[in-house]
Amino acid sequence: MKAILGTILVVMLSLGVNASPTFAAERELNSPEQEFTVEILNVSPEFKAGENGTIEMNSAFVTKQNGSSDELFGSFWAEFEYGEGSSDNVYKTKNWHITDIRLAEELSAKEIAQIKVAFYEEMENLFDEIPRSNIDRILNSLDNYATAGLNTEAPRIIYTNQPSALILIDGQPYYEGLNKRYSKISNTGVFMVKDNKKDDYYMYGGGLWFTSGNALNGWEYTPDVPNRINNVMRKHARELYNNMQDEQFQAQIVPEIIITTEPAELIATDGSPKMVLIANTKLGYVENTDADLFRDLNTNKYYSLFSGRWFSSDRLEAGWQYVAPDALPADLAKIPEDHDKSNVLVSVPGTKAAENAVKDAQIPYVQQIDISTVLDTRVDYNGEPEFVQIDGTELRYAVNTSSPVLMWNDTYYLVEEAVWYNSTTPYGPWQVAQQRPEGVENIPADNPLFNVKYVYVYKQTDRVVYTGFTSGYTGSYVYGPTVVFGTGFHYHGWYNHFYYHHPMTYGYGFFYDPFYGWVPVYSPWFRSSFYWHWNWHYWYGYRPPYYPPIYNRPPRIEHYSNRPTSGVRPTQPIERPGRPSVSPDRPTTRPTQPTTRPSQPSVRPTQPATRPSQPIARPVQPSVRPVQPAARPAAAPAQMRR
Template sequence: MRHIIIILCFILTSSFVVAESSGLHWPKEIKKNETVVVLYQPQLESFKGNILEGRMALSVTRKDKKPVFGALWFKARLATDLEERTAVLEKLDIQKIVFPGVKDSVKIDKFSELFKQEVESWNLVMSLDRILAGLEEVENLNELSVKLNNAPPDIYFRTSPSVLITIDGDPIYKNIEGANFDYVVNTAFFIVKDSKNKYYIKGGKFWYVSNEATSGYTDTNKVPSDIKKFADKNLPKEEQDSATASLTEAPELIVVTKPSELITTDGDPDYATIEGTTLLYVSNTESDIVMDINSQVHYVLLAGRWYKSSSLEDGSWTFVEPADLPADFSKIPNDSDMADVRASVPGTPEAQEALLEQTIPQTATVDRKTATVEVKWDGDPKFEKIEGTNISAAKNSDKTVLLIKNKYYCVDDAIWFVSDNPLGPWTVSDVRPDEVDRIPPESEAYNVKYVYIYESTPEVVYVGYLPGYTWSFAYGGCVVYGTGYWYRPWYYHYYYPRPVTWGFGVHWNPYTGWGFSFGLSYGWIGWGFHPYSRAYWGPRGYHYGYRHGYARGYNHGYYRGARHGYAAGYRAGQRNSYNNVYRNRNTGVKHTGTARTQPANRTLNNKARPSTRPNNVFADKKGNVYQRDKSGNWQNKNNAKPAQRPTSQPSKQPATQPSKGTTQKPQARPSTGQNRQTPQQRPSVSSQQKQQLNHSYQNRNRGNQNYNRARTSGYGGGGRGGARGGRR
């Protein structure tokens, strides 16, 4: 015991001197001369809003002495950078420190006070992958499961190059001033109608013509010069991918006005086995298609939802509840070409991790003085009551505007604004109306319920949004994209589109989150005219996570699975600044993500260097500390020595019962004394404790594996980089 007190006295009388850190490594250590304090990876206990609480095991070691083990409890504000997959624990508050077996409370209190002063000056950087793994141990963590519309869209199947052209309802035409043709407003594709009622579509290097708006398109080289000039001016100037460029024949066009999806294969389906299962998968497709051999039923994964059919023909698909998938889906190997679908199979580690991602907010600090919003109205403001609520939502505005208790609220780029008048002026709100939690998914305003206000000062407001704001939701133990509902767009003088679920081949990838594919459609999406409205709710445009996409199919192989990320498939919503909607604003956001200017008295954890010790020490909720050895055994690291650990009888009764204390005690417990020669065997770890410790170890190990795998794969600075969980 004496050397323990000496160590604590030594370090509490000296200031901490620490080296630069690599930031994300665990454990971390603080060194002063010959004394080292080691902090082990945090274990999480509570996560509400943007406040994270947990505990850390720690050890204090002086040269040639055994380490003294302890535990500390902390509370911190979480600031996230989903693009870099890192988070900062700000305003770190050390609430308690204990050293099991150390009785000198005065010395411990003095050490704790100095230690708290040092550590609380940090802003502690952590890997988001490790935080996610730790969240599995948080009790009562809300999975945010919601009621969605899972009815299948119209599903088309083709075995040759094809493109799905989506129009959001019946075509809406708008004349271009000074031109002899109209363009279709309610689509992300280039569709125009000339004065002779001929329709032209431009996609990639191909032109198409038809006498009907939604059918009968054939490729053509005869295009009116004014239409061609207009297209050249407004279509994106990008190189085509090798698949499209290598085509000698124009792909088939499938033009739809209802929610639809397209499944394509490169010729007849080519089936391959999935090792260890009774499943086959179609290898020559950009879609995720699995066949159950026993039932001869096909399953296709669309927007995170499974649909089944006895054949691949058009229109025969039905929705499958995640719990009703064949048992072998959970046996798909994690190194299989189909490993990426495991995130859509409930109960798998990948599905659990995706669910946990739904609980992590992207955070920002908003400057009240500079944050502004401009709301555009097509005529006088019109509102319509949201069923089941006391909220009315604007119908003819370019942004989400809600009328609640005679106040007008606007949500723009995940910031709440408030006004007494729908025409403004608008100011940053420090109140999120409780009523928004009642908005049902049938409303196009549903996503704003996932935008939060955490704290505020006279100068700034701390805000954040969950993936639900970007239309990523939990359902049946998995994560899905979109509500599945069709929302009627607004059109009068101007066209204001609404969020969509279908039509763009939404896929989930464990490295990059939601991505999009459309068959062969590189260079087809996102033409730049649409001068009278916000950009289209689809690839490119207002919802920046949507990108133009291309098939992983024709002529360039089918590299699939988690090991390959999105590199050989659909175009993913890349992990860049587009993923954090707060970066869309030129003004008003002081900080978002972890790259920020630190106050003079706070530092990103550059005061703790990486430790070379194994990351194998854990603390339980009572402060007992355990270490796992290479054989998987757990040792209780109580700091008391064997001679100091008998029952209290010897210390209380030596004078009154000397003979019993000296003669009977050793004879009564000789074997126990022999078994307790080493501290590692005192006291034993119960089976329940071992189970809990093993669970914590497995979660930590998985988080470290995900972090290391992401780093070697090149996704993001601290991990896979960026906001998983969908796009707005």
């Protein structure tokens, strides 16, 4: 067995195997005895030291019932003991115990038990003996499945006590001409244009227009803009223009516009912070903010959570520093699961929510691709293809394109919709690849193509390739005992005649929801149009985020941010709804991939009290091209900038 200590596989959506009582009981009664076969996929299993001298492992696998061609993909966890082997170089494994199995399908307890039987047989065959060097390396490693090399440097955290919107420009404004009179600022996610004749700037968001004489400050609300600006929007941002009327309901309060050109997050309270104590703890939380903001009454320190990382300061206005998970106040773990702030439990070590997120992070999403598939996509470059060495590897990557293209051994590799392709030219045509280029697993986190290491070729036959991904591809990583979003590095985009964006970690208030995955928190006073303009998105350039198939998301629940109480415009009363007593059930059949891009939730849902049941049937293959990754992770190599 080849054991590799590496990066844990990470996911965005929670899809466990615990059956709902109704479904499980019905299936338990009606399902006949079946025998299953299992196969550990050829992505190397991962190991760590367990308790009481045991070794824990996890791996992706595929299983099917004997006599059936339907394959189910998932991840399993096991632990075992070890002793003297047949030689001085190996250990003998013994007392295997399968501790957990998670699939993207729901099975009965009987079926899970039958799969476990097949696993025990497979373990005895594959892992009867393990090289001593692998065990010794495991025991000496402090890395328990954690993604190596992530950046924990705190972003700039801005505090304001009035309605505000944070607008991110990736460095100094980069202008691209639209016509002789107007230019767009292409390194921002909002509609922002410059009138070159008058040196006036215009910006649209949340049903409101703003104008300024400087792109970086001085933005003020304006009730009207010249017709020429509307014409520019209609021609160059058609989707946004068509949705203007739908956004008018948001135009209730005029926020202060805060422009940042560096990684930043915003804490905006509606007036002075209003602290609410959490029962049976020495912990309070601020209720009049959309941020996750707490205060430890033992130390009077503030704690806030952004992109799965905790930051702390003695005061709101400055001094924020990263806090490691094991240094958090113990009372955070005492937040009740049905509390309004229970969403943060996923980022608190030792909680069930954190454990589930880490385990769910390892579920593979796999599809079969015909081995003869040729991608009819031509990769475009800004000039001649320009490739730059990736540190620590023999790989080079293209910097002047929006597509993730690698070069290795005079062969070019492209990742498109979580599938590896290769070609003899940097333009294509692109044939489905039967293996990844060597060294992909060593791409460092400070490289903007870090996420492609989480796209795998699991196995091949003479007819099909099994390819898939885990949510590291979409920007979600295990870091110690919890999951985080983004690598924490700021990858400056590449620009010459055009601007190519890279993943970002901060600027969008990402939080983890077990049904939505990582979700951005839009400003309550400036949202919806955010991230739409120029087809620019927070993860991976101008492509929209890629999500696994959605099963059943909970109903959209209004968060605090939907009920502003002060500002320039009068507000309509919007009450904060109560917390649902039970979570919604997932459907009995799994839907196909939507043919159109689903919208992101505009507000943060509260945590459901119970986990929904899972679907019975498997999905059909998506009929349309799915949308791609989701976020953009502090400073990248200098050669990326021009």
